[in-house]
Amino acid sequence: MDTIGFHTSFPAIRAYQAGEAFYVVMCPMKLLTKLFSFDDEEVPPEVRAQRVLNKTRLPEIARYLTDNPKSYIISAITASVDSSVQFESLQGAESSEALGELKIPMDATLLINDGQHRRAAIELAIKEEPELRDDSVPVLLFIDKGLQRSQQMFADLNKHSIRPSDSLSTLYDHRDPSSELARLVSMSVDGFIGMTEMEKTSISNRSLKLFTLSGLKNANRALLKKNRNNDISQSEKEFAISFWKIVFNLIPDWGRAKRREVAPSELRQSCVHSHAVALAALGYMGADLFEAYPKDWQNRIKGISGVDWSRSNLAQWEGRALVLGKISKSKNNVILTSNVLKKSVGLNLQPAELELEERFNNV
Numbered sequence: 001m002d003t004i005g006f007h008t009s010f011p012a013i014r015a016y017q018a019g020e021a022f023y024v025v026m027c028p029m030k031l032l033t034k035l036f037s038f039d040d041e042e043v044p045p046e047v048r049a050q051r052v053l054n055k056t057r058l059p060e061i062a063r064y065l066t067d068n069p070k071s072y073i074i075s076a077i078t079a080s081v082d083s084s085v086q087f088e089s090l091q092g093a094e095s096s097e098a099l100g101e102l103k104i105p106m107d108a109t110l111l112i113n114d115g116q117h118r119r120a121a122i123e124l125a126i127k128e129e130p131e132l133r134d135d136s137v138p139v140l141l142f143i144d145k146g147l148q149r150s151q152q153m154f155a156d157l158n159k160h161s162i163r164p165s166d167s168l169s170t171l172y173d174h175r176d177p178s179s180e181l182a183r184l185v186s187m188s189v190d191g192f193i194g195m196t197e198m199e200k201t202s203i204s205n206r207s208l209k210l211f212t213l214s215g216l217k218n219a220n221r222a223l224l225k226k227n228r229n230n231d232i233s234q235s236e237k238e239f240a241i242s243f244w245k246i247v248f249n250l251i252p253d254w255g256r257a258k259r260r261e262v263a264p265s266e267l268r269q270s271c272v273h274s275h276a277v278a279l280a281a282l283g284y285m286g287a288d289l290f291e292a293y294p295k296d297w298q299n300r301i302k303g304i305s306g307v308d309w310s311r312s313n314l315a316q317w318e319g320r321a322l323v324l325g326k327i328s329k330s331k332n333n334v335i336l337t338s339n340v341l342k343k344s345v346g347l348n349l350q351p352a353e354l355e356l357e358e359r360f361n362n363v
Helices: 029-035 055-067 116-128 130-134 147-159 166-172 177-188 213-224 234-250 252-258 264-270 276-292 297-306 331-344 351-361
Strands: 002-004 007-017 020-028 077-081 086-089 098-105 110-114 136-143
Touching: 007 086, 020 029, 029 116, 029 130, 029 136, 055 116, 110 116, 116 130, 166 177, 166 213, 177 213, 177 234, 213 234, 213 276, 234 252, 234 276, 234 297, 252 264, 276 297, 276 331, 297 331, 331 351
Parallel strands: 077 136
Antiparallel strands: 002 007, 007 020, 007 098, 020 136, 077 110, 086 098
């Protein structure tokens, strides 16, 4: 890109959508934050063309870029230019699609319609990793036809965007160690092989699956006391596999579902143990059990074999795994469910768990 007179010049591709020309340009990251702006958050929403910048999202996006400088992928930014532009085709012809040079007046405003968080995160990332400044970001550039059109562009761009399920993201995420562990456990523990829903976060009544990959990932994080992107050692992987193999043998219903002696949907309707809240609770219990009894945890965990997992056992599960008879996997419900399991294996509750238990008993 260079500056020509009172214009800024970009190599560009011109194409058409809905009868209107738009342009694809490659913008160096070092210029992206200087050339492209977004509406001030103090401007009322009715006269803005996009959402307010959520600054809490920026560090995670920036960290993704700086942690993966050789393998990151960042999608195109969509923007509008508020003045007339001049496009000169290299072929010298007015074909509908052409490669050429796009000239934009220096006093034009380039407003981001979709991608303001990526732009702001790139600015942060460049400060930490200056080498990124010479990388490029694709920009789809439209001619601004007023506030109403810009607001409609934002609505249209976001209306049909569908976030992939947590299970599918877990299946395809090869950067997050806990996602890798979830895949490993699902393929190494007999109880999970063929019984884990790899794409969806919820399981339909007709499904032959009993667990979700996302539920297993969260349970493993609880078991190993890990957060997203925390490293997981080989010994921790081996412990997780060993733990779930033992748990599988201590919950006979899981084996019955695996052998097709009972329908998974029937178990999910009648038992607590076939839901993500139970997997996570087992993980929390297992973490403290191993910490308290590293050499004897395999014997002590046998205590969970005496747990009555039936959803009809409202005296035990209502307010814990159940709220008004429906499964709840909120953090407090997971902890209250875990408290039952900890008592079954002879573990003392932590102060925060005792406090939550007291509040539960006093309701």
